[in-house]
Every structure is written in C-alpha cells, then in structure tokens.
Amino acid sequence: MATILVIEDDPETASEIRAELVRCGFTVGCAADGPGGLSQAVDGRWDAIVLDRMLPGLDGLELVRQLRTRNVTVPTLLLSALGQVSDRITGLRAGADDYLVKPFALGELMARLEVLLRRPSGGTQTRLHVGPLELDLIARRASRGGRTLDLLAREFQLLEYLMRRDGMPVTRKMLLEDVFGYKFEIRTNLVDVHIGRLRRKLDAPGEPPLLLTLRGEGFILSAPQ
Amino acid sequence: MPRYAGLRAVELIRSRGFRWGTTFAAILGGSLLAMFVLMFWRSSYLLFDALDRSVTEQVELLAARPPDMLVFMISSRMNHRPAVVTQVGLFTPDGISIVGDVPAIPVGLDLNGSVQAVQAPASPTSQWRAAGRRLADGRLLIVAREADEILEVRADLIRGAAAGIVPAILLSLVGGVLVGIATERRLRHISAVAERVIAGELGERLPCSSGDDELDRLCAIVNRMLERFEDVATALKGVGDNIAHDLRTPLTSVRARLERSLRMVGPGSAAGASIAESITGVDRALSIVSALLRVAEIRHARRHKAFVPFDLGEVLSETAETFRPVAEEKGLAFRFPPPCRAMIIGDRDILVEAIVNLVDNAIKFTPPPGVVGLYLEGTGEHPIVQVIDSGPGIAPAERRDVFRRFFRSDASRTASGSGLGLSLVAEIVALHRFSITLGDERPGCRFELRCWPGAGGPDTLDRVEARSNEAHGPPLHI
Ligand SMILES: Nc1ncnc2c1ncn2[C@@H]1O[C@H](COP(=O)(O)OP(=O)(O)OP(=O)(O)O)[C@@H](O)[C@H]1O
Numbered sequence: 001m002a003t004i005l006v007i008e009d010d011p012e013t014a015s016e017i018r019a020e021l022v023r024c025g026f027t028v029g030c031a032a033d034g035p036g037g038l039s040q041a042v043d044g045r046w047d048a049i050v051l052d053r054m055l056p057g058l059d060g061l062e063l064v065r066q067l068r069t070r071n072v073t074v075p076t077l078l079l080s081a082l083g084q085v086s087d088r089i090t091g092l093r094a095g096a097d098d099y100l101v102k103p104f105a106l107g108e109l110m111a112r113l114e115v116l117l118r119r120p121s122g123g124t125q126t127r128l129h130v131g132p133l134e135l136d137l138i139a140r141r142a143s144r145g146g147r148t149l150d151l152l153a154r155e156f157q158l159l160e161y162l163m164r165r166d167g168m169p170v171t172r173k174m175l176l177e178d179v180f181g182y183k184f185e186i187r188t189n190l191v192d193v194h195i196g197r198l199r200r201k202l203d204a205p206g207e208p209p210l211l212l213t214l215r216g217e218g219f220i221l222s223a224p225q
Numbered sequence: 226m227p228r229y230a231g232l233r234a235v236e237l238i239r240s241r242g243f244r245w246g247t248t249f250a251a252i253l254g255g256s257l258l259a260m261f262v263l264m265f266w267r268s269s270y271l272l273f274d275a276l277d278r279s280v281t282e283q284v285e286l287l288a289a290r291p292p293d294m295l296v297f298m299i300s301s302r303m304n305h306r307p308a309v310v311t312q313v314g315l316f317t318p319d320g321i322s323i324v325g326d327v328p329a330i331p332v333g334l335d336l337n338g339s340v341q342a343v344q345a346p347a348s349p350t351s352q353w354r355a356a357g358r359r360l361a362d363g364r365l366l367i368v369a370r371e372a373d374e375i376l377e378v379r380a381d382l383i384r385g386a387a388a389g390i391v392p393a394i395l396l397s398l399v400g401g402v403l404v405g406i407a408t409e410r411r412l413r414h415i416s417a418v419a420e421r422v423i424a425g426e427l428g429e430r431l432p433c434s435s436g437d438d439e440l441d442r443l444c445a446i447v448n449r450m451l452e453r454f455e456d457v458a459t460a461l462k463g464v465g466d467n468i469a470h471d472l473r474t475p476l477t478s479v480r481a482r483l484e485r486s487l488r489m490v491g492p493g494s495a496a497g498a499s500i501a502e503s504i505t506g507v508d509r510a511l512s513i514v515s516a517l518l519r520v521a522e523i524r525h526a527r528r529h530k531a532f533v534p535f536d537l538g539e540v541l542s543e544t545a546e547t548f549r550p551v552a553e554e555k556g557l558a559f560r561f562p563p564p565c566r567a568m569i570i571g572d573r574d575i576l577v578e579a580i581v582n583l584v585d586n587a588i589k590f591t592p593p594p595g596v597v598g599l600y601l602e603g604t605g606e607h608p609i610v611q612v613i614d615s616g617p618g619i620a621p622a623e624r625r626d627v628f629r630r631f632f633r634s635d636a637s638r639t640a641s642g643s644g645l646g647l648s649l650v651a652e653i654v655a656l657h658r659f660s661i662t663l664g665d666e667r668p669g670c671r672f673e674l675r676c677w678p679g680a681g682g683p684d685t686l687d688r689v690e691a692r693s694n695e696a697h698g699p700p701l702h703i
Pocket residue numbers: 187516582586587588590591614616617618619627632633634635636637641642643644645646647648670
C-alpha cells in the first residue's frame with residue numbers, strides 16, 4: 001500500500017489525518033515543521049505528501065518549490081486556511097498538485113489523495129474508454145456500447161472528467177472546482193442535478209448503472225464487473 | 226450656468242463664505258459712507274456758518290446806524306471794492322433800489338433778518354446767502370454774499386468721495402467674493418472627505434493646511450476623532466471574523482470525530498442516523514463560518530489586485546449553461562437570450578460568484594411553475610446584468626435589509642440558506658465600485674448589476690447601512 005508523508009504543525013489536525021490514512025491502509029510518516037518535513041520529503045520513499053501551507057521554519061509553498069528544484073516529483077497536496085483564489089493559484093504555481101482549503105471533510109482529502117496517487121490518465125489521449133463507454137475528444141462524441149449519447153457541453157465535460165478518473169471517488173467539491181470552475185463554496189444541488197441528467201443519459205433502461213453516488217462523499221464512475 | 230472656480234454662481238451666492246465677504250463689504254462701505262456724510266454735513270455747516278454770521282453781523286451793524294447815514298455809508302463801502310465781498314442794498318418800502326450793489330430784492334427772500342439761500346437777482350447761475358430787514362423808517366435793507374465758492378467746494382467733496390468710496394466698496398466686495406470662494410472650496414473639500422467617511426471609507430482624513438486657523442485646528446481634532454473611530458471599527462469587525470476563524474478548527478475536528486464514530490457504529494443503526502444528522506448540522510455551521518470568512522476576505526481584499534479585462538457575455542453564457550438544468554429540474558423556465566460581447570475589468574472569479582449567488586437565489590425562491598431570466602442589457606462600456614424571476618419578490622421595506630449579513634425574510638425561512646449570499650454580493654459590488662439595484666417585477670424581483678466603476682457613486686456596503694434611516698422604496702442603489 002502507498003506511503004504518505006504528512007507535514008502538519010497542528011497536532012490535532014495531524015493526528016486526525018494520520019488516523020484516517022491508517023484506517024484506509026496507508027503507511028504514514030509525520031513531520032511537524034518545515035525543515036524536518038523537507039529532509040524527510042527528499043528521501044524518495046513517499047508516494048504522496050500532504051502538507052500544511054503555513055509551517056514553522058519553512059512555509060509549505062517554499063517547501064514544495066524546493067522539492068521541485070531538486071527534481072523530487074512526488075505528488076503534493078497543500079492544505080491551507082487561506083481561501084483566496086489567488087492563494088490557490090500561487091499554491092499550484094509553486095508546484096503543488098492540488099490545494100485544499102481548511103476546513104475540509106476527511107473524505108474529501110482521501111478522494112483527492114487517491115486521484116493524486118493514481119494520476120489521472122494523460123491528457124494526450126484522444127479517445128477515452130471505460131467499460132462500454134467511449135468518448136471521442138476530437139469529434140466530441142460519446143457513446144455507450146455503440147449507442148450515441150446526446151450530451152450537452154457541460155455533461156460532456158463532466159463525463160470526460162469522470163472517465164479520466166474511473167474507479168476513483170470524485171467529490172462534489174472537485175467537480176465544482178474543476179468542471180464548473182467555481183473556486184468558491186456554493187450551497188446548491190447543482191452538481192447533483194447535472195450528475196442526475198448525465199446518469200439518465202448514460203444508462204438506458206435495463207443497463208447496469210455506471211455512475212454511482214457514494215454516500216456523503218461524491219460519485220464514482222466504473223465499469224460494471 | 227456660469228461657473229467660477231468650479232462653483233456654480235448660485236451656489237457661490239448661497240455660500241457662507243460669500244455671505245461673510247459681502248457683509249464685510251457692506252459694513253466697510255456703510256461706515257465709509259457714514260463718515261463722509263458726517264464730514265460733508267459738518268464742513269458745509271462750518272463754511273455756511275461763517276458766511277451767514279458775517280451777513281447777519283452786517284445787517285445788524287447797518288440797521289443800528291442812524292437812518293440818514295445809511296445811503297452815504299453804503300455808497301462809500303462800494304468804493305472800497307473789490308476788497309469787500311459783501312453786497313448791500315437799500316430799497317424804498319415798495320422795493321425800488323436807493324443805493325448799493327444789490328440790483329433788486331431777491332425773489333422769495335423773507336425780510337425777517339435771518340440768512341437764507343436765494344438766487345442772485347442779476348445772474349441766474351449764482352447762489353447767494355442773503356438776509357433782509359425792514360428798517361424803522363420803512364426802507365428795506367438787504368445784505369448778501371455769494372455762496373458759489375462754497376457750493377463749488379461741496380461739489381468737489383462729493384466728487385472726491387465718489388472717487389474714493391465707490392472703488393473702496395467695489396474692492397471690498399471683490400475681496401469678499403474671493404475670500405468666500407476660497408473658504409467655500411475648502412469647506413467643500415472637507416465635506417467631500419466627510420461624505421466619503423460616511424460612505425464607510427474610514428481611512429480618509431480631512432485636509433489640514435500648514436496654517437493654524439480655526440478650521441485647521443478643527444480638522445486636526447476631527448482627524449484625531451476619526452483615527453479613534455477607525456481603530457474601534459477595525460477592532461469590532463475583527464472580533465466577528467476572529468470568532469469565525471477560531472471556530473473553524475474545533476468544528477473541523479468535531480466533524481472528523483463524528484465521521485469516525487459513524488464508521489464504527491455503521492450508518493444503518495439508529496445511532497448512525499443521529500450521527501449523520503449531527504454531521505449535517507456541523508457542515509451547516511462550517512459553511513456559515515466559511516461564508517462569513519469569505520465576506521470578510523472580500524471586504525479586505527485589495528482593490529484591483531486581480532483585476533483583468535474579461536467578457537461578461539461569456540461569463541453569463543457559462544452561468545446559464547450551468548444553471549439552466551437546475552432551473553428546469555425544478556420546473557422553472559430559464560430565459561437567456563444569447564448575449565453580445567461586453568468587456569469589463571474586474572476580478573472574474575469573484576464576479577462569477579456574485580452572479581451565481583443572484584441566479585441561485587432566483588431559482589431557490591421561485592416556486593414552480595415560474596420563470597427565471599438572465600439578461601445582459603446596457604450598452605458598450607455600461608453593461609447591466611439582470612437577474613429576473615417570477616417568485617414572491619422582495620417587499621420594498623426589506624430591499625435594503627436583504628443585503629445585510631444573516632438577513633432572511635420571514636417568507637423564506639423555510640428555504641435553505643443562511644442569509645449570507647447577498648451580503649457577499651454587496652461586498653463584491655463594492656469591491657468593484659459597481660452598483661446593484663433591486664426592483665419589482667410584479668410578481669417577482671429584478672436584480673440589476675451595473676458593471677462599470679463608479680456606477681453608483683462611491684459605494685460600499687456601509688453606505689447601505691448609513692442610509693438605512695432614509696425612506697424606503699425602490700430602486701435601492703448601493
Ligand atoms: N430572488 C429572490 N426572490 C425572493 N426573495 C429573495 C430573492 N433573493 C433574495 N431574497 C431574500 O433575501 C434573503 C437574503 O438572501 P441571501 O442570498 O443573502 O440569503 P439566502 O439565499 O437565504 O442564504 P445563502 O445565500 O447564504 O444560502 C433571502 O433569505 C430571501 O428572503
């Protein structure tokens with residue numbers, strides 16, 4: 001199972017994240033400050049690093065930057081109490097792979113970590129396949145088992161995002177941020193509405209469902225066994 | 226309307242500074258005039274007095290002489306001319322000249338011995354001071370002196386005064402107006418700053434010139450007051466934000482613990498159900514905390530930090546694309562005529578947030594079957610985003626309140642939400658110096674977002690609050 005390094009100075013948050021990771025079967029290493037975290041991070045045995053943005057000694061952004069200049073490409077997930085869009089952008093620019101604003105649900109963290117660990121299928125493909133589903137990115141055509149799906153632009157984007165992450169949980173927040181481009185919290189059912197419409201188009205009567213709802217966490221698209 | 230130094234003439238005349246200036250000019254002119262009148266009156270009195278006295282003296286003197294010597298005396302006096310300036314004449318009781326250089330009795334002369342101003346009988350242009358009396362033997366004695374010189378002096382006095390006083394009054398008037406304009410401009414500057422302070426820009430300070438007049442001292446005092454006020458206001462605002470901030474961590478860890486417990490007991494059990502409910506409650510609290518912090522974040526965002534030009538039409542198209550299914554799913558028609566390009570300058574992500582909040586409200590508060598519309602109106606550099614719905618609308622009395630934090634109208638208590646959406650919108654509008662108006666759609670409501678800087682004057686959220694004691698009524702401009 002994967003090995004994760006958690007660099008977080010707040011002991012309570014650190015122990016919560018650690019407990020959840022252990023529960024999910026990860027091997028976990030911990031550091032409580034910037035320099036300590038950096039010296040552990042460079043040793044190459046981690047599959048992913050979760051780090052706080054504000055750390056004593058060396059801040060999270062700088063830590064990621066130093067990792068990247070030393071050609072350590074391990075996926076990183078920045079945690080931050082700062083929510084500004086521009087902070088998120090600077091975080092990603094520094095080389096972090098994802099950015100999560102506190103407070104977050106642990107399920108959200110796990111979902112993102114899983115995506116990071118499995119690095120979604122590369123952007124160079126022009127055709128995506130998941131079970132009977134096929135997506136032609138150039139012709140912008142979607143089909144299930146030869147039956148063409150009549151999708152709206154948003155639904156197409158949604159399906160592409162899900163297909164690139166097949167078998168992984170995708171949270172509402174991830175969809176809001178990445179598909180709808182909303183970097184802010186929004187309390188509507190809009191993701192569920194779009195997913196519902198997409199699901200109705202994907203599954204003809206009698207066909208096994210491809211797009212499942214995970215209670216409280218989000219959605220998962222996977223090929224039927 | 227003619228303008229002078231940026232002031233309209235009417236405003237200038239009404240201004241206090243101008244009134245002080247003109248009052249000063251009036252007082253100066255009035256006292257100059259009074260002084261002149263006194264001087265004029267006094268000097269002509271003195272000049273005439275000397276003349277009149279000599280006339281009276283002569284009359285007395287001659288009248289006291291024996292009557293038979295009079296003819297001789299008068300004719301011998303006449304031989305001393307031109308040293309003698311007094312003219313004397315003796316007449317028969319019926320007015321025929323006997324002797325002397327008064328050719329005839331001046332018209333209108335009362336023969337009572339008093340000195341009077343009369344026309345000289347020989348030349349109509351000449352003025353005399355004359356006195357006459359009837360002697361004991363019935364003959365008439367007239368003594369007169371030419372007053373032309375005195376009149377000349379008096380006319381000179383008036384001319385001189387006019388040459389001095391009129392320019393003096395004019396000068397003081399001009400001075401008054403100038404002082405008035407200067408004072409008025411300063412007051413105007415001060416009141417403009419004060420206006421901005423009222424509008425919520427507590428960082429503004431009154432201008433203090435290097436001088437040390439009353440106005441400067443007053444400005445300095447007001448500035449010290451503003452400083453204290455700003456400190457208190459910042460501290461107050463911070464309290465709420467800090468509480469929200471401090472709540473985040475404990476709430477997050479409570480949630481994590483609940484999640485863990487839920488996993489232990491399993492979601493199927495009764496305990497599991499109640500834990501799931503608690504998680505929903507904590508999530509609600511967390512989302513309120515996040516929304517509050519978001520409002521604070523935008524309030525404190527540096528203006529123009531992330532401002533770039535972008536196409537508002539494109540933003541609306543994307544929003545419509547995202548929200549049309551949401552509206553339709555609820556049984557509402559969604560109207561969105563394809564918009565034209567409308568480039569504006571702002572923080573795109575934040576403006577999207579504002580528009581999304583408006584559209585979200587429109588869909589949330591409109592019961593099916595109904596209509597929600599998103600329109601791009603206005604022209605060129607003045608685009609207006611309209612969000613219209615056919616829902617219950619917002620009562621005029623509440624149109625101001627809906628932009629306040631936590632306000633939810635009684636009618637909408639059953640809908641989800643915490644009443645923070647529109648306060649966020651108001652902050653976003655203020656950040657961009659745009660304006661938002663709220664009107665009636667009968668039924669329903671219409672939000673209009675005017676997307677150009679200065680669309681509503683120097684607008685901030687506090688302006689809404691500062692105006693809250695004004696009369697209610699549409700449309701509301703923030
Ligand atoms: N389109 C609308 N029609 C009728 N009432 C509205 C509309 N928009 C807003 N309101 C009223 O204004 C109140 C405040 O709106 P606001 O968006 O600030 O809060 P909310 O929608 O209740 O909660 P939140 O946006 O935080 O989820 C609402 O509760 C509602 O009473």
